[in-house]
Amino acid sequence: MNSSNKKLIAIFAPFLNPVGVKRATFGLAKEFSKSGYEIDMLSIHKEWNDLDLLENMRLIRLSDIFNNFPTTGYIKFRLVSFLIAARTIFTISSYLKKNKPGILFVSMMPVVAWLGLKISGQRSSTKLVISVQGFPINNFFRRFLWRRVFQDSQDVIAESESLKSKLENMTGNSNLNYIYNPHFENQHDFDANFNNINEENDFILGLGRLTKQKNFKLLIHAFSNLTNIDNLDLLIIGDGEEKANLDKLIEKLDLSSRVKLLGEIKNPLGYIKKARILIIPSLWEGLPRVAVEAQALRTPIISSCHEGGLGEILMNGDAGQITGKNDPIEMKNAIEKYIQDEDLAKSHADFAFKNLNRFSLSSSAKKYLNIFSRY
Incomplete structure (x- = not known):
């Protein structure tokens, strides 16, 4: 035996x-x-x-x-x-x-x-x-x-x-x-220095591989529909096979001055901390680290993906907004809601931080x- x-x-x-x-x-x-x-x-x-x-x-x-x-x-x-x-x-x-x-x-x-x-x-x-x-x-x-x-x-x-x-x-x-x-040993230990981030305007952020699964075209379409919000840019960190298609979409929607594809950044925590909102427009996800990092840095989150763990990270809407899958208007409305109601954004971010020890x-x-x- x-x-x-x-x-x-x-x-x-x-x-x-x-x-x-x-x-x-x-x-x-x-x-x-x-x-x-x-x-x-x-x-x-x-x-x-x-x-x-x-x-x-x-x-x-x-x-x-x-x-x-x-x-x-x-x-x-x-x-x-x-x-x-x-x-x-x-x-x-x-x-x-x-x-x-x-x-x-x-x-x-x-x-x-x-x-x-x-x-x-x-x-x-x-x-x-x-x-x-x-x-x-x-x-x-x-x-x-x-x-x-x-x-x-x-x-x-x-x-x-x-x-x-x-x-x-x-x-x-x-x-x-x-x-x-x-995703971390101590939620207070995230090193998020944003002193070297030279963005003139406030920005919302997307972060991940530029693939069809990450679905950044949804985020770009949602951003193009924003109304009555000035001096706000969209930054997307990451690289991948969809970059050329996203560049064409940005040009087609005449957003070249407001939407920036920054490529790979080794330590993006400073961008996450400085962002007004982190947005995850993926078609599907597991338990993405970027969402936990944003919660540790008290950055509010919007996601169009509820399955696979993101709904649990966002506590079914109590720790972030969840929009319909592939719905740019609903995502646009969620962005405007956080920008116009900073108390709501802060309360969601604070609630997420308090419940972060799960990860x-x-x-x-x-x-x-x-x-x-x-x-």
Whole structure:
């Protein structure tokens, strides 16, 4: 009979490009380590190379052969992802067979981890814990695989209550939990220096990758419909494949002097703090860090996306305004409401700040550790 090292947690959160899950997963790993667990950070593509590990944490490189493969471009990214996933099934299986961790904690590529665990022969002794991030697309292929993965998992934990409900509907598994992803250690520690921001006018802000999912065209259309509001600009921070289309839309609506695409900014917290409003016009979202950052900086939020965790971040309208999806007039009205009623904007921002501890590292780690203590 196989045995396992019950105090060893293997963390498997593979990614090819920087994503928000990196900081959250690493923060949790450190908290698990401080609670007496040994931690192996499993790497397939330089995931943890730039981070400082604690004394009882190890970096385990499952493979180095893909480190220099290109990860930009739609086709290249998916091809490299497929090659890495296929190889990782066997490299993670070898790791599990040799090291026998008590817990395999997975926050990305759950099917790869599940297949590796099955091949390793450790399924009866290594507890598979799946943490599901984002807002996954519901299709037949994913439903088919995830039903089987979830059945073999000790626990499946969604990052929001909304996502938990979606996963239950997708898989028919009603024995799921949810724990909010951690976004900070101390909500007072956000470094938001805006002394170097040289914007003459007040501004509202959009922030994120310039993709169809982020739906910044909705925000631009809403801004174009504002009335009786002078000296207000729209700034959008981020880059991506929709930039050219957004540039054309801005020119078409004759907004070139008032709407600015600023590109990538390494630390945008100063812009978030100085903005009159942060607006999230996405078609779908998970539990976006930018919303939590805005709440920590007491910047009011408007979102057209209610599903996937944003409704919970905004406390169903008590901590921010929620508009209809793809409705520029309703979004325009929400912007005008905050600009014209500063007391309402402040009350929403203050209420959000008071309830922000839900997304702290200590709160999330405590809930995970309570689950692990049952094993």
